[in-house]
Amino acid sequence: MYIEYRNGVVVVLEKHRLFFDHANVRGDGLRLVSHAHSDHTPTRLYSDTVMTPETREIASVVRPLLGEPNLKRINEIIRMDSVKIKLLNAGHVLGSSQFFVESSYGSMLYTGDINTYDTVISKHADIIESDVLVVEATYGSPSYSFPPREEVYGGIVRWILECIKNGQIPAFKTYSIGKSQEIIKLINSATKLPVVTGPTVSKVCEVYGRCGIRLDFIPAKKREGMEVLNRGECVYVDSVRGTLPVEKPVKWALATGWALKYRFNNYDRAFPLSSHADFRGIVDFIQQVNPRKVYTIHGYTETLAKELRKRGVDAIPLD
Known part of the structure; x- marks a missing residue:
């Protein structure tokens, strides 16, 4: 060989x-x-x-x-x-x-x-x-020794709820394949908040659904998605960071294993979650x-x- x-x-x-x-x-x-x-x-x-x-x-x-x-x-x-x-x-x-x-x-x-x-x-x-x-x-x-996944999940959910309580929209920039779907599934399981998704994340989520993994999400490009964003009590997930056309302040987070070692000064939070x-x-x-x-x-x-x-x-x- x-x-x-x-x-x-x-x-x-x-x-x-x-x-x-x-x-x-x-x-x-x-x-x-x-x-x-x-x-x-x-x-x-x-x-x-x-x-x-x-x-x-x-x-x-x-x-x-x-x-x-x-x-x-x-x-x-x-x-x-x-x-x-x-x-x-x-x-x-x-x-x-x-x-x-x-x-x-x-x-x-x-x-x-x-x-x-x-x-x-x-x-x-x-x-x-x-x-x-x-x-x-x-x-x-x-x-690189990650905290227990349940601990990271708990931190993500607490941050989301804190943002909502403060009148802010929690948003995640994550990989369109894998990480986004994990975060959406977590939000679906741990909260009743709607999840609005960017275009590529939406397409991948649709594939997950066709393969038997149900995810509750609303594409931002749909009218319903923009209506939910404008109301504010939701979570936004995308593979790119951009300016959302909403009045409420948006707080951005990353979910990456690199958060264990590096600081991401342009983000409000970074969670050590990796695939x-x-x-x-x-x-x-x-x-x-x-x-x-x-x-x-x-x-x-x-x-x-x-x-x-x-x-x-x-x-x-x-x-």
Whole structure:
């Protein structure tokens, strides 16, 4: 088995080449896309591009895609001669998948982006033992240990209610895929406040609904949405920050894991809520996978590999 990083992870085993989240790939091989975020999804799709139906649908409403991929659901298996690839839940966003590869070289697990904790809208990443593990390191530094999710949820709800009490409109700037839907689900579950959404967030929420995850929201572009905003007792969620055409003051918040370390002076609040695992979650995940070799990608790759070696794990950064 040969593994390298070239704008994505490339694996060569037996007579097959596998390209994981590889944006600009040439040549023959199987292209495996883990989820719909634009830094993982190419705009040109082929019949040998594998992704889940949810990933395809979400990605297509965020930006134009050309071509039709090979759609596989979580827990489905792809067979190529003696090579077997199984899609596993990654817990990151709707439709996000890990890829578990078995061949004559042994087994390999590619995580893509993972979340190892349950949320109000998703289950934690699946765990399976593997000889080799290629794991993300977005928050792969010991300085990133998130508070319990319930504690963060509580802080978000209290801030929302405080804003409403003070005659202000609480607004969130978050990723259109995943984070926005988690916050909307939280508001739906913990309050009776209507949620008004920006255009891209609305489109992604509609996909979630078609996939069986009900979210109560009102697109801002609709007349009802503007009426609710003008009344003021609501929450606004968008992937961009802009000026809302309302009389009441608007208070803006971010929800990002980076809030644990960085200050965001142009925002009223920042909550450490992430769709990725923190350092503790990554390390616990790796220990349960029990690999012989670990390759770290994306983010704190050197730091995570060093911390893993301290714990007796053979680990090196790949990118």
